Amino acid sequence: MNLMEYQGKELFRRVGIPVPRSQHCKTADDVAAFVEKNPGNWVVKAQVLMGGRGKAGKIKFAKNADEARAVTTDILATPMPPNRQNPNGEPINAVLVEETLDIALEAYCAIAIDRTTKKPVVMVSKFGGMDIEEVSEKHPESIAKHFIDVAVGYSPFIGRELAFASELDPGFRKQFPAIVAGIYDLFFKYGAKLVEINPLALTKDGRVIASDAKIELDDDALYKNPEFKDWQAVLPLDEDEALAAAAGLGIRNFRRFPGDVGTMANGAGLAMGTMDAVKNAGGEIANFLDVGGGANAERVRKCYELVVNHTPAKVFFVNIFGGITRGDEVAKGIVQAMKETTSRKIPLVIRLTGTNEKEGREILAAAGMTPVETMDEGAKRAVELASA
Amino acid sequence: MNLMEYQGKELFRRVGIPVPRSQHCKTADDVAAFVEKNPGNWVVKAQVLMGGRGKAGKIKFAKNADEARAVTTDILATPMPPNRQNPNGEPINAVLVEETLDIALEAYCAIAIDRTTKKPVVMVSKFGGMDIEEVSEKHPESIAKHFIDVAVGYSPFIGRELAFASELDPGFRKQFPAIVAGIYDLFFKYGAKLVEINPLALTKDGRVIASDAKIELDDDALYKNPEFKDWQAVLPLDEDEALAAAAGLGIRNFRRFPGDVGTMANGAGLAMGTMDAVKNAGGEIANFLDVGGGANAERVRKCYELVVNHTPAKVFFVNIFGGITRGDEVAKGIVQAMKETTSRKIPLVIRLTGTNEKEGREILAAAGMTPVETMDEGAKRAVELASA
Amino acid sequence: MSIFLDKNSKVIVQGITGGEGSYHTSRMLAYGTNIVGGVTPGKGGQKTEHGLPVFDTVKNAVNATGATHTVIFVPPPFAADALYEAHEAGITFAVCITEGVPVHDMLKVVATTHGMRIIGPNCPGLISPGRSSVGIMPGHVFKEGNVGLISRSGTLTYEVVDLLTRAGFGQSTCVGIGGDPIIGTTFVDCLREFKNDPQTDAVVVCGEIGGSDEEDAAAFIKAHMPEMPIVAFIGGRNAPPGKSLGHAGAIISGTFGTPQSKINAFKAAGVPVADRPSEIPALLGERLAVRV
């Protein structure tokens, strides 16, 4: 789960990472009222998950209440412009009004999980404020990394070493170890997979402040902090995620593509393999769908309807290889789902093997469905049916 | 630093260990007012560091406000009876009024530091409410221990294993892992050297509650929790500790004995060795005194005056072996201290060797003091002077 | 021979009285796995429906049975605890089936359970055909033989095994290492074992997009196993880019993680990469023929 900037900064506050003074507002009137009460130079920032707010004109400055009202109205007037994952853009429901900082220098600081060393890695660069991918291309030597031994955890030398190794300006140094301590604390306490401060600002009066906040929380750890359920509620899902959630699937278990072969498989690996097989058979897939374990009738019906109603699929290729998922249950699910669905009917191609395969095939046969033998055969058949 | 029961229970509350409902009160009127407002069965417990409250009549029950006033007045009337370390007993300045529990069973649970394995050890016994030393004698097999890997920390299986291994009544089991989690949390978060719950009560209505709290905090870690400075302020020092503190020494650096040979050495090991040497020379020591490092004039003068004014010492044996402590500084300190002191004069026997020994001896010589060569020689000389 | 387990490996099941635990215990027993008992706190002293003894703690189970292997069927919030308990009780090999274990739990587990090999989490376990199955793999598609298999995916593994078996290639050991970001045992860990296993004459590596385990595996093969016939497959070559770890993730792994990076790495190590699972048996046959 990716957090919005204002949520990220709230977590920064809790772990003692300095952030600019700010107010989260939902209307232009609220923004104007806040600026009226707190005179000064403010910046109004759209609260969205999509990147590119600056380029999209969704970050604007204001020196008084009238300006604040005007720029907020402007920001809220239109959604973020569309991109591939968000073909309708992203609605803007709130802004963050924040003090403008008199910035001397901008650095970059992040913590993430490194799969190879199986450790959290802290990354620091003296080039902040630009996309870190750009820094990595232009100044790869500028990125200092430290892989943390989680048995020890954070210790201040890590911050010191990173500051020296990345040649951070001495102005950062004194406060920097506490910043790294903060992101490590946040990372573990709240189960984050990524915490990024970009830019980490050094102000002209010598303060080190997190000017932006990008945090990805581990969905599997959300249960440890029940309040995050509320935080999640305000986060927008993209359209595929919203459809997946409505069908009772994990939000990452469904994604649409422009083809006409609908697919469903159990396990992300097999679901990807099914897509590959359809491509290899000369077809174009309509969707990726991992039904997960426990494919009962209700679940199968919902998946079928999701594909039939929300993609242009002409055929539904069901590819099940049973391990923890039992073939007889899946078969029962398919038969019952097809009985119960009220959606339009498209042909099914079923490949069912693995645990309780025999029982499953018997159930399908009894319902007049003949499963194919292999994935490639199924893909070929599905592509044929789609082109028919 | 040992905490009083009410302080310990405050820490229990913070880490989620259930404790009885209670109120900390300083007067009988406060107790009576509290009981008036909260009808029920209450127990009034003197808040002191000394053990043996029950036997001393300092734990009493009350069923109404009048009884509560009466028993509190009685408890506050006299100090705790004296023991060896507290020849004047311990004053009672406050009580804890606490709900009485309807107890079904009492267990024992503690965490401490094991020097040999270099790990925290959790100890559990189903025999609670009695002195654990007694349990250890009578039912040694009943004490289950778990040595915790601090790189991992607490994990619930530890509580489960201990509950099963100590054959705790099943009534404890469900809540027990959270109790152990709590004491481990407290142990690390607040830098405790010992956390003991005795008894850990199982009430007749199935609640598991810490009925008493015994906590020793690591003096070296107090700086991490500044509030403990305030907590420390209300804790009584025994007389030797109070004298040591007044002289600017650590409270464990000074202790009196009934003899007439005053001593001072640098380092606890040498201070103990000095005592041994005096004993071996046939003398009786007046005190143990570890002056620590950096024995400057002010420090030496205060130590001298501490011994001269508060013990019946007839001689002051100064035994310095310089490592981190430099002989010349100590010598200067001794010379200046003897010039500045306004207390009565007793003969000094000085043994000074180690780092900057030569310079130190020259300074002493210039002041007309002739140091002895060895510790045994110094002890012999001191004993002779004391008997003279 | 086989890697990680053999017919005599004594296995316990943590969570044996739960639905999944009980079901898969039956299946493992049917396969011939030497399951010696299970653990469910509070049910110590009882017998399972399979007639196996239940213990309150792993320590008790190990003391009573001499178990060295465990397979864990517990809900995600309790998986790390189960692994710590197994480690402290002296278990040396643990398979964690559980899906959805917080990644931070695993970061700490892998950093602190030295001396215990962990397969998973979020994995189907492993099987040494004809000897033992520890996990949830469907035993009937496997066949004893001389091909080792390592896979990040669950169901895709069965797919590949099925193809191998049908093509006449039996397996020495098949390991589903799991697809989570932090797993106990990587491709390289398994390759090292296969290298030293006299029964294993060839290896199939089933990778996936993302991460850099495949690149590490290719580098290991190049350096340490150039003679071993090995075939690779990369799943998800047509997969959506999806929501990544974010920018920082890209920096850690550099250009790694893309299908092309993985394919290039394997090719540079002399390892042919199948375009689809059904090509694997033929490529394997070629490699084994070259060797002979």
Add this chain to the structure above:
Amino acid sequence: MSIFLDKNSKVIVQGITGGEGSYHTSRMLAYGTNIVGGVTPGKGGQKTEHGLPVFDTVKNAVNATGATHTVIFVPPPFAADALYEAHEAGITFAVCITEGVPVHDMLKVVATTHGMRIIGPNCPGLISPGRSSVGIMPGHVFKEGNVGLISRSGTLTYEVVDLLTRAGFGQSTCVGIGGDPIIGTTFVDCLREFKNDPQTDAVVVCGEIGGSDEEDAAAFIKAHMPEMPIVAFIGGRNAPPGKSLGHAGAIISGTFGTPQSKINAFKAAGVPVADRPSEIPALLGERLAVRV
């Protein structure tokens, strides 16, 4: 030979520009210790008053000098951090002089700095007479020879060494292991080294009341070093009982910790126990004579 360090051991000083660090660096240099630099964050690139290079981090110091040993003079709140930094930089031997390090800091340090030997904290360090001194011991009382010495006390160590030297017994290595509840290196760790050190023909163990390190040492001697001439001394035999760890402490160590327990343990291991430091040289002479 000597244990833990020799003339060539490259030593850095953490906290070299502080008062104590600077003073004792001078003394160690005067003794002949091969100090190659020091660490003070923010002063990297400077030179100390002794002409040694200062580095911002231990890693930089190790990279530039090849140091393997460190001696730490930093205030108590920073001692654990200094030890972690040394460990991560590849230092294999650390002496921590600092007094007052929180015991929980040390619990975690000893549990996580595998591969680095730590002496202390709250210790005077060690000295291999004629070769190197790492710490704060007064070098002039030591003399090169064949007696190893281990002590929990600081100043009492010098006392004993002084007596040994005056009696003609030179020392191979003298280690002050520190008196804190949790220390990096125990009597047994040192005895194991002395057992394998060809220069060490005899050992003096200076214990103290409290804990059970002495009992452990006696058991080790009995089991592994029965032939080595060893003499023990227990300080604080007339010490006040003091405020103990509380009841729980007594249970952990059982009846251990009392002077009598320690004396009995040594006697059971065939190790004579001196009643006072000045008896040590004579007892050592007897033990060495028996051996010859």
